[in-house]
Amino acid sequence: xxxxxxxYVKSPWQFEMRDNPVGEPGPGQLLVEIKxxxxxxxxxxxxxRLANDWQSFGHEVAGRVxxxxxxxxxxxxxxxVAVDSSAPCGRCPICLPQPFGRGRPDLCRTxxxxxxxxxxxxxxxxxxxxxxxxxxxxxxxxxxxxxxEPLGVSLDLVRTAEIGMADNVLVIGGGPLGLGAAAxxxxxxxxxxxxxxxxQCAARLRAAEAFGVDGLILTxxxxxxxxxxxxxxxxxxxxxxxxxxxxxAIAISSFGGVVAFIGIAFGPxxxxxxxxxxxxxxKLQLRASHASxxxxxxxxxxxxxxHPEWGDVLVSHKVPMNRVGESMLRMRDDKSSFVKIxxxxxx
Numbered sequence: 180x181x182x183x184x185x186x187y188v189k190s191p192w193q194f195e196m197r198d199n200p201v202g203e204p205g206p207g208q209l210l211v212e213i214k215x216x217x218x219x220x221x222x223x224x225x226x227x228r229l230a231n232d233w234q235s236f237g238h239e240v241a242g243r244v245x246x247x248x249x250x251x252x253x254x255x256x257x258x259x260v261a262v263d264s265s266a267p268c269g270r271c272p273i274c275l276p277q278p279f280g281r282g283r284p285d286l287c288r289t290x291x292x293x294x295x296x297x298x299x300x301x302x303x304x305x306x307x308x309x310x311x312x313x314x315x316x317x318x319x320x321x322x323x324x325x326x327x328e329p330l331g332v333s334l335d336l337v338r339t340a341e342i343g344m345a346d347n348v349l350v351i352g353g354g355p356l357g358l359g360a361a362a363x364x365x366x367x368x369x370x371x372x373x374x375x376x377x378x379q380c381a382a383r384l385r386a387a388e389a390f391g392v393d394g395l396i397l398t399x400x401x402x403x404x405x406x407x408x409x410x411x412x413x414x415x416x417x418x419x420x421x422x423x424x425x426x427x428a429i430a431i432s433s434f435g436g437v438v439a440f441i442g443i444a445f446g447p448x449x450x451x452x453x454x455x456x457x458x459x460x461x462k463l464q465l466r467a468s469h470a471s472x473x474x475x476x477x478x479x480x481x482x483x484x485x486h487p488e489w490g491d492v493l494v495s496h497k498v499p500m501n502r503v504g505e506s507m508l509r510m511r512d513d514k515s516s517f518v519k520i521x522x523x524x525x526x
Contacts (some may be wrong), residue, residue: 181210181245186237186503186522190230192511194504199235199297201304204248209309211262214242215321216300216500218507218520219329220354224445226507237300237503237522238264241315241324251309259315261327261480263473265292266310290472301503301522303425313476316484322497322521323389323483323490326355329519330479330489332441333359335470339417340439344368347411349396351375351403351428352419353383355493355519356441360417362390362489371411375403382495383514389492403427419441425465426453432463439466496520 180475185199188481217239225236226271238319240262267274269283270292275283293488298305321414332355333459342348348364350357353376364372374387375396384395396406412433418424418440428438443449458465483489495518497507504524510517 181304183298183302183304184402184501185235185291186500187233188226188230188236188504190226190228192226192508194226194507195233196501199302201298201306203319204246204251204306206249207251207309208248208250209244209254209260209307209312210246210248211240211260211305211307211312212245213240213300213303213305213500213524214524215325215521216240217322217325217329217494218503218510218522220356223507223511226504227511229445235297235299235302237391238248238294238300239325239328240300241303241321241327242305244312245304247309253309254312255315259317259319259324260312261324261476262293262305262307263311263313263328263331263476264294265290265472266308266476267291267472267474270309276279278419285472285474287472292472301500303500303524311473312479315480316406319480319484319487320490322494322523323487324480326483326490326493326519326524327476328473329355330358330359330482331473331475332468332470333363334431334475336360336364336417336419336439336441336468336477339466339468340417340437342367342369342415345370346415346432347371347408347413348414348415348417349373349375349428349431350392350417350419352442353380353387354419357417357419358383358386358518360419361387363390364417365391366417369415370480373413379515382485382518386492386495386518404430406431412436415439422451425451429453429458429463429465432461435462437464437466439468441468493519494521497523500524
């Protein structure tokens with residue numbers, strides 16, 4: 180057994196470090212020495228209300244391979260890796276390429292994941308299926324490499340909306356996923372990229388400006404439905420805010436526009452209503468983005484290698500792993516100075 184300490188959480192907002200020994204990796208598994216792990220909005224929801232009993236958590240991970248299980252050929256001890264929270268199995272009829280299968284690994288239902296493991300991201304060691312890992316080049320900081328999972332979600336959202344050079348893009352929600360989507364939309368050459376966020380989220384607004392958005396909509400001062408887009412109504416709207424924002428997004432979309440979303444409510448707010456006649460006659464589309472299983476990790480690593488400064492923009496707080504819970508409490512009480520927290524082990 181390998182000694183290991185993990186951060187545990189129980190709602191509402193209780194944290195403690197516990198001994199959590201880890202065995203040797205089994206067939207197809209890696210044992211990863213965690214170097215950095217980032218806090219996700221899902222982790223916040225877990226701490227707030229979803230953890231009915233004590234549990235380990237965290238799923239945005241980068242580190243170094245300590246040991247490989249039988250049958251693993253892609254990785255060796257000491258390899259640098261980022262770990263996605265899930266990956267296609269690559270073997271089922273949905274994953275296999277045509278004519279032998281459907282060729283849609285993004286729709287795989289027999290995914291590889293460490294989600295059921297007792298070891299999770301906020302700890303020292305992680306047992307994971309090797310399919311979830313992607314190599315990290317030397318020189319890319321761990322605290323940047325651990326952004327592979329959330330930026331993969333942003334990339335899936337942008338791909339779902341099919342952002343192009345003729346598009347006027349509106350991103351609703353300036354958290355890390357929305358900021359990533361804004362940066363990717365700008366990189367893809369969209370005509371205009373606007374981001375909507377609350378005025379008190381100062382750090383997020385600064386990050387949006389660093390990513391080169393064309394304008395900010397402060398939604399507590401100017402509601403989305405009242406904003407004057409002039410002759411540039413959004414052709415593509417990316418919603419990373421909870422589902423109650425979707426009716427507003429639909430109402431302001433241009434004729435023939437696309438609304439893509441990843442916002443989750445975890446409760447009654449997931450049920451919304453909108454004017455279906457308006458939706459129909461304006462030829463709108465509503466598309467759900469759900470990057471599970473993850474299929475973009477290798478692409479994101481290439482992007483981060485080309486744009487390592489993205490890590491500097493998104494990571495506002497780097498703290499020792501045993502202080503992640505404390506930092507999450509600070510973020511809960513002061514959203515103005517936080518974009519993303521990353522817990523780190525060692526130098």
